[in-house]
Amino acid sequence: MRRLWAAVLCGYLALGATLQELPGYLTGTFAAGPAITGLTVGAAFAATAVTRPFAGRAGDAGLARLVVMTGGALTAVAALGHLLAGNVVVLLVARLVMGAGEGALFSAALPWVLSRAPAGLRGRVTGWFGLSMWGGLACGPLLAVGFHELGGSTAVWWLVLALPLASTALVATTPRATGERTRLRPTSWRDLVPRGVGATGTCLGFAAYGYGTLTALLVLHLTVDGIGGENLGLAVFSVAFLVVRAAGSPLVDRLGGVRVAQAVLVVEAAGLVLLATAATSAVALAGAAVTGAGLSLIFPSTATVTLGRTGALRPGVAVGAITSCWDLGILAAGPLGGLVADRYGYRPAFLVAAGVALAAFALTATLTVPGRTGRRSGVSR
Template sequence: MTVPVRRLWVAVLCGYLAFGAALQVLPAYVPEKFGGGALASGTAVGIAFLATACGRPFAGWLADAGRSRPVVIAGGVLAAVGGLGQLLAPDLVMLLVARLVMGAGEAALFSAALPWVLSGARTSERGKLAGWFGLSMWGGLAVGPVLAGAVSGPIRLVWWMVIGLCVVSVGLVFTTRQDPSQLVSLGRIGGVRELVPVGVPLPGTILGLAAYCYGTVAALLVLRLRADHLGTDGFALSVFAGAFLLLRFAGSPLVDRYGGRVVAVSTVAVEVVALVVIARAGTPVAALVGTAFAGFGMALIYPACVSMTLDRVRGLRPGVSMGVMTSFWDLGVLAAGPLGGLIAERAGFPAAFLVAAGAGVACVVVLLRMPRRAVSPR
């Protein structure tokens, strides 16, 4: 039976459109409904990524054993429940619980769908296919804020849109059939130590440091622009999304042509400059230029790290390998929310973005020092 790649791509896209839309409204929703400043907003944005980071390896682990379909369906259900919880939360604590539930759902949705897709691909095409399929997640994160910004009326309408997108995701996967070729592998789940394949942590560290840069933008950009009255806070994340998607579509072949390391170093260097520009921006034009280049800088880091990871693990156990690697992204975003918010409250928003630029510099250093030889998996 053919793997329903396109249906799965759309299902993951819907789930991450919901996740991205939530990221757009939370920085304003938290202070308006529950009070608090940048620290509370940053924590609300980042805490979902704690559950996502913890859930991805297990989702990939189960998917490699042939359980992709039920895990993906469960992911969509959890994401919908989390969205409803954020709408109905009576206080900040319950909102944070709902964010954790949604984060767990997003982890299961993507990290179980990816190995399902890879199960139908030839080994020589896995890196390319993983990068393309990753557009469903990153495209949702990029376009979700645009959808949220386009919704006029009470903010609860955005939350109903979030819930509806998750329900559509569940419906798309529920109407697929399990691939019989996956059922053959049922029961082949190894020990817990197999949750961290050798060769994954180093590319994961690179992705995590880059994720701190993204997390700072996601959690604090709107608040930074609003605090300095630059008048671009309503559409700045849309500019970031447009730049991100443009380079992601046009530049993905560069990973195959030049290799993951070269592409990652180049794009993260752009991100560092962009974050410095955002930190120092005193005019709307400077802020938008910095935001656009921040989108360019993040566009290719994931496919670059996919390429480096699959090379280092030799394509074995792709589900758990991709899950663990992507968990580093979640941890980076998780750290950026509360830490960036705390820095912003104590030292100002420019300082928070300069710290993020420092994380980008550290990312480049790790890339340059990473051994070129692939590590043989155990």
């Protein structure tokens, strides 16, 4: 399991590095505006959203090792595309391939892990194993800043190529899972989107809109609006995210997924408002930290509620489906946030994201588990 954790971490460090490097690279090399930048940054998450349910279903069927290795290989191919891209179109294709690889990497590994976790510990196991993905997304930008200082964008793209190669090697040396392999039937809609994931997936997707806005526009906002701290914004967000995720994951099992989701969505909205109204780098960095703290526990809390609503019969498919909603939220935030920034400025784009986070908070009122008690999922156990 430690090797799987490290393999997913390496893959998502590569993706996280591209989130830091791409905005400046696109504007400096290809003279792209905010809308094109947002679309290109978010394009990876379109392929990720499509891939996750299929990868999760294959993982449930005992094919996790093959799918995770394929994900690492696709990510490496995409990294080579970032290095060699001569125009935005090639870069967009590379982003789509990277998204497919990242989706396969995590979503096939997670059911492998959950199959060995006791039901009462799934919240913290999901949260802690999820640190491999979120930790990569959070720390990748820090690596990108360091490598850019050493050798510019070319050094960053070589780093992005090396990391998924390491990921593939780690998976190749991981012992096979002991569970039985089952034959995959022809795919139907309910094989990919089980009943009970709609409300939690929508809630997670709305929360992700704020993350997508931050990753696509924060560096440009701090630079263009003269606020400062553009090299530290994603790093501060990352540290806050990781600290709260590592320390707070047990709270999901202790307090319940709904209560935790409600609390962190309010925190996320507050952080985005701070980013929208910041006049100094100190306030902007505080906003990034608050947003990171808010987003840190939304995935394990909604995943725990989802497993309760679906009966956890197919954890890979169920969690893969809601994680696809996260990807779709990020995907929507890139171009939509870019359009708002193009027309009205960066500050209104962050205010819109705060409003979407509050809409996610309102949706938590619908998170119930069918059954005799009718009580909210994750509140009473």
